[in-house]
Amino acid sequence: MTKLSKLAADVALLWDNYSGAYLNGVRNxxxxxxxxxxxxxxIGLICGILQTIPCSRYDPPLKRFFLGLxxxxxxxxxxxFRGTPMVLQAVFIFYGLPYFTDNxxxxxxxxxxAILIVSINTGAYMAESVRGGIISIDRGQTEGAMAIGMTxxxxxxxxxxxxxLRNIMPQIGNNFIINVKDxxxxxxxxxxxxxxxxxxxxxxxxxxxxxxxxxxxGYLCMTLVAxxxxxxxxxxxxxxxxxxxxxxxxLTLTAGTYTHPTRGTPFDESNRVRAEEGGVSHG
Amino acid sequence: xxxxILQIRHLSKSFGSHLVLRDIDFTVSRGDVTSIIGSSGSGKxxxxxxxNLLEQPSSGEILYHGKNVTGRGFRASTYRAQxxxxxxxxxxxGNMSVLENCxxxxxxxxxxxxxxxxxxxLAFLDKVGMAPYIHARPRQLSGGQKQRVAIAxxxxxxxxxxxxxxxxSALDPEMVGEVLGVMQTLxxxxxxxxxxxxxxxxxRDISTRVVYMNNGLICExxxxxxxxxxxxxxxxxxxxxxxxxxxxx
Numbered sequence: 105m106t107k108l109s110k111l112a113a114d115v116a117l118l119w120d121n122y123s124g125a126y127l128n129g130v131r132n133x134x135x136x137x138x139x140x141x142x143x144x145x146x147i148g149l150i151c152g153i154l155q156t157i158p159c160s161r162y163d164p165p166l167k168r169f170f171l172g173l174x175x176x177x178x179x180x181x182x183x184x185f186r187g188t189p190m191v192l193q194a195v196f197i198f199y200g201l202p203y204f205t206d207n208x209x210x211x212x213x214x215x216x217x218a219i220l221i222v223s224i225n226t227g228a229y230m231a232e233s234v235r236g237g238i239i240s241i242d243r244g245q246t247e248g249a250m251a252i253g254m255t256x257x258x259x260x261x262x263x264x265x266x267x268x269l270r271n272i273m274p275q276i277g278n279n280f281i282i283n284v285k286d287x288x289x290x291x292x293x294x295x296x297x298x299x300x301x302x303x304x305x306x307x308x309x310x311x312x313x314x315x316x317x318x319x320x321x322g323y324l325c326m327t328l329v330a331x332x333x334x335x336x337x338x339x340x341x342x343x344x345x346x347x348x349x350x351x352x353x354x355l356t357l358t359a360g361t362y363t364h365p366t367r368g369t370p371f372d373e374s375n376r377v378r379a380e381e382g383g384v385s386h387g
Numbered sequence: 388x389x390x391x392i393l394q395i396r397h398l399s400k401s402f403g404s405h406l407v408l409r410d411i412d413f414t415v416s417r418g419d420v421t422s423i424i425g426s427s428g429s430g431k432x433x434x435x436x437x438x439n440l441l442e443q444p445s446s447g448e449i450l451y452h453g454k455n456v457t458g459r460g461f462r463a464s465t466y467r468a469q470x471x472x473x474x475x476x477x478x479x480x481g482n483m484s485v486l487e488n489c490x491x492x493x494x495x496x497x498x499x500x501x502x503x504x505x506x507x508x509l510a511f512l513d514k515v516g517m518a519p520y521i522h523a524r525p526r527q528l529s530g531g532q533k534q535r536v537a538i539a540x541x542x543x544x545x546x547x548x549x550x551x552x553x554x555x556s557a558l559d560p561e562m563v564g565e566v567l568g569v570m571q572t573l574x575x576x577x578x579x580x581x582x583x584x585x586x587x588x589x590x591r592d593i594s595t596r597v598v599y600m601n602n603g604l605i606c607e608x609x610x611x612x613x614x615x616x617x618x619x620x621x622x623x624x625x626x627x628x629x630x631x632x633x634x635x636x
Contacts, residue, residue, distance in 0.1 A: 107510025140565075162443050247441055248478030248537075252544050262491055266482040321493035347523040 114314035122305050129298035130322060136215075136290070136297060137283040140222035144283075145276055147223060148230020152179045153260065154237045155231070177229060185228035191289035194221045198293040218295040222287060226279050233275040237268035270341050277334035281327045298322060389454075390417040393438065393470075394451060398439055398447035400430075407433045409603040411447070415548060415581060418572045422581045422590035422611075425510055425600035426626060429585040434600070435550050438581070439472050468496045471538035471541030475553040477533040479525035483535050485512065489543045497544065504543075511539040515569045531562030538569055549573070551582040567593075587630050591615050599623045 119126070134215055159171045171261050185193065198217050202210040212219040234371050249259040288299035296304075302319050392413040400408040407430045413420065423431045438444040438449060440456065440463045448455050456466045479488050489508035493499045501506070512518045515535040525533055533632060534554055541549055551570070555563040574593050584590060590597050590611065591597055597614040599622075600606040607614060607623045618624050 146465065160443070242478075244474060244476050244478035245480060247472075249481065250441065250464070251439060251467055251474070251478075252540065253464045253466075253496040254492065255464045256493050263482065266407065270482070273605035330511050343524065347520070347527060349519040350521055 111314060111317060114311055115317055118305065118309075118311060118318060120313050122301070125305060126298070126318060126322065128327065129301035132295070133284060133287055133297040133299075134285050134326060136222060136295070137280060140219050140287070141225035141276070141280045141283050142168065143219065143225055143274035144226025144279065145230050147227025147236045148232075151227065151231035152238055153265075154178060154232025155235050156255065181224075182228045182231050185225055186232075188287060189218045189289075190221065190225050191292050193225060194218075194290060194293050211250055214293055214295045217293055218290045222283055223291070226283060227277055229279060230272075230275070233272050233279075234268065237275075238264060240271055241267050270338075270355070273338050273341065274332065277331065279328055280334070284326050284330065285323060338369070391415070392417055394448075394450040394453075394627065395438065396448045396450065398437060398449065401443050403540045403541070404536075407603050408437065408444075411605055413598070413605060413608075415579065417547075417579055418577045419443050419579075419596055420580045420594040421582065421596045421598060422594040423581065423588050423598045424587070424599060424626070425541050425606075429600045430603040431600050432552050433540045433557070435472075435552050435581065435583050438466055439470055439550055441472075464496070465513050468492070469545055471544055471546030471549045473534070473537050473541050473549065477525070477530070477537045477557075479533055479537055479540070480519060481525055481530055482528050483524075483525050485517060485525070485528070487542045488525070488536060492540065505628050508539070508543045511542045512536070514542075514635070515539045516565075529562060530558045531565045534558065534562075535569055538566075538573075542573075548579045550579060551580065551584070553583050553585065555584070555586060587627075599626065601626070 154174055158170055159168055232359050245263050246259055249263045290297055291300040302315050306315050391414055395411055395413040398408055398411040407417045425431050427599050444457055449457050486508060490504045493504035515538055517535050555566050571593050598605055601622045607620050
């Protein structure tokens with residue numbers, strides 16, 4: 105018990121002195137994770153869409169060649185960035201750019217470097233998630249859209265992608281939460297996110313454990329809020345569980361100017377009513 | 388009025404080495420209600436899917452008002468908009484309400500304005516008895532209701548021909564009637580329809596023409612009376628006998 109109260113006192117002490125630094129770290133972490141996840145999702149979306157462009161043996165050879173090339177390039181990108189640690193990618197890109205250009209090109213800000221690295225990393229994972237999301241949509245949806253004359257682009261934007269995006273929402277959430285935590289490796293290029301401030305603060309006063317406690321609670325708070333928000337967004341995307349029946353009266357008003365054929369089917373209530381009333385909407 | 392809409396010439400389709408359609412010749416005229424019957428695997432559905440270019444024919448021509456739609460440089464999407472299709476598994480868009488399902492094609496493909504498209508969609512939803520359900524999502528509807536919405540969606544595009552690919556095969560028996568009822572109404576109004584079906588009563592009583600397919604070939608083609616009363620080919624007799632055994636045991 106005394107240990108716990110000592111921890112509480114230490115945490116309070118740290119918080120009193122460094123709350124600004126910790127909060128600054130939280131802000132940087134969240135900003136980086138948000139921006140990089142958004143850009144990463146965009147990269148993933150583009151890669152996923154490009155990879156699922158239909159290609160049949162009836163297509164012209166040039167189209168088939170370019171689609172094949174595109175698929176190979178995306179595959180290489182995914183495998184390289186998914187298969188190497190992000191901390192190494194950070195070093196590789198951040199120091200590699202000036203190395204290869206003899207210092208002619210370098211990252212002007214550590215923010216730009218961090219966003220770039222986390223984005224392309226997230227993009228590699230999302231490319232596969234989006235591809236999976238698109239091919240998980242029943243083939244019938246595509247056929248239904250094509251049967252009413254929609255082009256591939258229209259089918260994708262209006263029918264397939266809205267449903268695929270709904271299905272990969274949990275995956276987007278996963279990536280965001282992973283990014284909140286994994287951006288901590290960006291200290292390697294001296295990006296000052298939440299964990300970097302832990303290193304600075306403990307470097308001054310050696311209070312490793314109390315500071316780690318603050319960090320643990322901080323990260324957990326960020327990820328819990330994120331999970332909660334993501335669940336809420338998913339629910340919103342699903343729409344209402346129930347629906348309202350529309351009364352025939354209001355419908356007749358909306359569709360009143362259309363000329364109906366007088367015949368109706370046995371279950372065609374409004375047609376029957378209209379016929380009985382002497383064809384109100386036919387004139 | 389005997390205006391030819393579709394003319395299918397020497398159409399063949401193979402999946403790998405498996406020949407599904409062999410040299411099909413077939414014409415659809417305005418006002419025809421053609422039922423295509425035959426046992427499973429006889430190529431009925433493939434024929435319909437080839438007509439709508441959901442499957443690319445291996446050889447042969449499909450002429451729509453005299454123009455070959457299988458040739459290069461022909462926009463399949465423009466053609467498909469004029470040939471409506473109703474599927475066995477409904478294929479309503481899961482991310483849209485009933486009304487949006489019937490509006491989206493008109494807006495994006497026919498470039499109609501929102502108001503006009505909505506009005507048009509409502510008229511057809513009303514016709515199939517689904518107008519009260521415009522705010523429902525497909526997942527909230529029964530099979531029969533979904534199929535009626537799918538018919539309204541196809542009709543809203545003002546197609547010249549409606550293709551039905553076993554529209555009642557995925558339905559519970561008590562829902563078959565409501566869909567057939569809608570189709571009967573459409574047939575009565577002179578809609579040109581091409582129906583792949585296992586509903587012999589529909590083929591016999593409602594269609595104006597019956598095509599019996601067997602093994603990728605059109606085996607017999609004639610009026611319902613000819614096919615059902617006095618089939619010429621032995622295969623047709625055998626096929627129909629199987630149904631009689633079930634219907635009148």
